[in-house]
Structures are given as C-alpha cells and as structure tokens.
Amino acid sequence: MKLWIPGPTEVRPELRQALAVPMIGHRSREMRALLERIDPLLRPAFGLSEGSLATPAVHSVSATGLMEAALRGAGRRRVLSLVNGAFSERFAQVAESLGREVRRIEAPWGEIVPPESVERVLAEEGPFDALTVVASETSTAAATPIAPLGEMLRPYPQTLLLVDLVSWIGGAAVDFEGAGIDFAFAGVQKALALPPGISVLAASPRYLERAREVKERGFALDPLRIVEGHVARKTPATPCIPLYFALERQLEEIGRAPGGWEGRFARHRRMQKLTLEWAEGHGLTSFPDPAQASPTVSCIRAGELDTARLVDGLAQEGFAISAGYGRLKGETFRIGHMGDHDEAGLTELLAAADGVLERIGG
Ligand SMILES: Cc1ncc(COP(=O)(O)O)c(C=O)c1O
Known part of the structure; x- marks a missing residue:
C-alpha cells in the first residue's frame, strides 16, 4: 500500500x-x-x-x-x-x-x-x-x-x-x-x-x-x-x-539533492497544484481557500461524493488516502502529497482515483 x-x-x-x-x-x-x-x-x-x-x-x-x-x-x-x-x-x-x-x-x-x-x-x-x-x-x-x-x-x-x-x-x-x-x-x-x-x-x-x-x-x-x-x-x-x-x-x-531544500519545497508546491487541478477537473474544490492552503496536504470538499467509497476503492488499487478528519469525515477527503513523493507518483495516484470515480460515479 x-x-x-x-x-x-x-x-x-x-x-x-x-x-x-x-x-x-x-x-x-x-x-x-x-x-x-x-x-x-x-x-x-x-x-x-x-x-x-x-x-x-x-x-x-x-x-x-x-x-x-x-x-x-x-x-x-x-x-x-x-x-x-x-x-x-x-x-x-x-x-x-x-x-x-x-x-x-x-x-x-x-x-x-x-x-x-x-x-x-x-x-x-x-x-x-x-x-x-x-x-x-x-x-x-x-x-x-x-x-x-x-x-x-x-x-x-x-x-x-x-x-x-x-x-x-x-x-x-x-x-x-x-x-x-x-x-x-x-x-x-x-x-x-x-x-x-x-x-x-x-x-x-x-x-x-x-x-x-x-x-x-x-x-x-x-x-x-x-x-x-x-x-x-x-x-x-x-x-x-x-x-x-x-x-x-x-x-x-x-x-x-539537485535543487536542495528549495527544490524540495518547489516540488511540494507543484504537487499541491496538480492535486487541486485534478480536484477541479472533477468539479471538486479545496476546503481551505487555495491561497491559504498547505503545500503538503490537500483537503477537498466531497460534495455529493461518497468519500468512504473513494478511500476504499483506492485502497483496492494499493493507494491509501484519508477521509476527512473528525467532524469533517464524509464532508472532505485528504491527500498527503508530502515528503519524498513526486509528481510521477502523484500522477499514478490521481489516475487511479479517476478510475475509482468513474466506477462509483463521482
Ligand atoms: C499539525 C499537527 N500537529 C500535531 C500532530 C500530532 O503529532 P503526533 O501524533 O506525531 O504527536 C499532528 C499529527 O498528525 C499534526 O498534523
């Protein structure tokens, strides 16, 4: 996983x-x-x-x-x-x-x-x-x-x-x-x-x-x-x-590493952008104002989407993402695009999420 x-x-x-x-x-x-x-x-x-x-x-x-x-x-x-x-x-x-x-x-x-x-x-x-x-x-x-x-x-x-x-x-x-x-x-x-x-x-x-x-x-x-x-x-x-x-x-x-710490920070920003653009492509929006959003984790409003089915569907494909935290369970889901993850890995995750959304109708 x-x-x-x-x-x-x-x-x-x-x-x-x-x-x-x-x-x-x-x-x-x-x-x-x-x-x-x-x-x-x-x-x-x-x-x-x-x-x-x-x-x-x-x-x-x-x-x-x-x-x-x-x-x-x-x-x-x-x-x-x-x-x-x-x-x-x-x-x-x-x-x-x-x-x-x-x-x-x-x-x-x-x-x-x-x-x-x-x-x-x-x-x-x-x-x-x-x-x-x-x-x-x-x-x-x-x-x-x-x-x-x-x-x-x-x-x-x-x-x-x-x-x-x-x-x-x-x-x-x-x-x-x-x-x-x-x-x-x-x-x-x-x-x-x-x-x-x-x-x-x-x-x-x-x-x-x-x-x-x-x-x-x-x-x-x-x-x-x-x-x-x-x-x-x-x-x-x-x-x-x-x-x-x-x-x-x-x-x-x-x-x-090439780019050092600054390169790492830039990669996190790019992964955040990719994640929020993907969400937007599905008609979903960032829970915080994107101008005040963390570069390491995205919290996305679920709208009509059944977050449990998305999380479970992705788990079947070998990817763990999180449901909303505490009182936001069901209302949001979170993707942690942090650490040593990169855009190539994120693209794989988001493609898998596309597949799950297609199946569950999100
Ligand atoms: C912002 C923030 N502060 C504090 C904590 C608590 O960290 P720990 O569970 O490692 O004590 C967490 C854990 O997720 C966190 O995200």
Whole structure:
C-alpha cells in the first residue's frame, strides 16, 4: 500500500535500510558523533542562518510531546491559542492540561484566524506568556502565515511565539528568526518522510532564558533538559537510535539533492497544484481557500461524493488516502502529497482515483 495519507507518509527503501544498523550505546562516542553530525544538517530545515543563536534539537517523542515541552518552558500563566482545526485545538488542550489559563481565538475549520482579532486580543486582553499556532493544520489543510504573527508580537516581548510545524517542515521554507519564532517543533513522519518516533525542534535564546525562570518544568518533557542535552550531545534518556541514523541520512540527502531544500519545497508546491487541478477537473474544490492552503496536504470538499467509497476503492488499487478528519469525515477527503513523493507518483495516484470515480460515479 502506498501511503498518500497526511502522515505517516512513504519512507524510501534507503531510509528503511538506514534504520537497520547495529545498535550503539546512547552514551557512546558514536552517538555523540551522530548528534554532532545531525546538528548542522538540521539547521536548514528551520531556516537557521550560519550565525544563528537559535538551538535545534532532536527528542525521542512524537510531536504532541514537544507541544507539551514548548508550553512547559514558556511560563505558567496565560496562553493565547489560535484554533482553526483539530491540532491547534490540541495545542490549547495541552496548555489547559498543564494548568495554564487559555484564551482561544477560534476560526471556522478550513479558515485561518484573522490577524485583526489576534492584534485586538493582544492589545486588550494581554499579557500572555505565549501564543500557540499551527502552521499547517493537517486536519483541514489551512496554512497560517507565521511571519505576520511574529511582527504583531514585536510590541509584546513577554509573549513567546510557539509554532507547530508538523506537516510543514521539510515541505516548505521556515524562517525561524525572520518570523520571530521562539519555539518550533515537528514530528518527522510527514514531509521529512521518516518513520514516526522522534521529533525535531528549534528554540530561541529568549525562549531558553524564559524556561530557566520557570520552575517545575517536568523531567522527560523539560525543554531545557532536551535542548541542553542536545548541545552537550547527550540525550536526556535512551533515544530511538535507529531513527537518528535515518534522520541524518535524510537531512544529508535533502541538502545534496539537485535543487536542495528549495527544490524540495518547489516540488511540494507543484504537487499541491496538480492535486487541486485534478480536484477541479472533477468539479471538486479545496476546503481551505487555495491561497491559504498547505503545500503538503490537500483537503477537498466531497460534495455529493461518497468519500468512504473513494478511500476504499483506492485502497483496492494499493493507494491509501484519508477521509476527512473528525467532524469533517464524509464532508472532505485528504491527500498527503508530502515528503519524498513526486509528481510521477502523484500522477499514478490521481489516475487511479479517476478510475475509482468513474466506477462509483463521482
Ligand atoms: C499539525 C499537527 N500537529 C500535531 C500532530 C500530532 O503529532 P503526533 O501524533 O506525531 O504527536 C499532528 C499529527 O498528525 C499534526 O498534523
């Protein structure tokens, strides 16, 4: 089965082989050397310039764990959460589970939170320790521009910008410093096209300073312990070592592929265009406004189409796509065109989908 779901996505055989390494001790010289090699390779994924003072790191936890870690170091009081889908809602829930007072600004699923309302709430209801936002809402495919939020937060230096890059990183450019991000994180099973199990992050000096002032940050998800451990090339606990080898290989190969990171981002945009044009050809439309749609996943309104039959029909042909997420089940379906997928593979998937639609009358 070829995975065209919005993650986990297909993992290349070369990367699967990179997992099949003889085990090494996590306190060994080899492990320290591996972390040392990963560090510079990870920087372009976050758009970190050479002289950047931000620190990247890797942790053996899924992205939800780093959502929690990000919040643990940001302060213990109030959080402003932009909520426009299932994962941005999860970010807010994690903050509540830590006892933070959460002010949500909600947008209908498929839309993005209007910048004017963020500006108003910051001015009228602050101060907040942090603002949480999801760059690519995998549940709806809506993409929220991050740089304007960073700009808006300039007059509010006490409010840290925490960004979920889960279905964004590796599929589109990140400008960590230019966008004023303080903590960004992502799992690796989406546009980085690795198996799930580890996550990557970057933290600003300002974030780390704040985290040092916060007491009781926990242990396994203490962001300082994670970042300082990475800097010392010592993971806080036993990591998922094979995935670190695969991460090294993937980052290295992305960097030296023709076109490098930029080429990868352009390919994602082309796959998005192809997918939305295909949908249009069947009289179907993007759930989010295409101008605000994620380059890694498309969420398409089903209209009269029976999404379960489309998903099942494609599964019979060896392709997995996803039905709508949660409350959008039946109303939408999603195609994850991310990671190491390319236009040739996508063309095969869409041709198979044409066949299924013809059979089921879509
Ligand atoms: C945008 C976004 N954030 C967070 C998560 C949670 O990631 P995980 O299940 O790896 O913890 C997901 C998972 O799909 C996601 O798409």
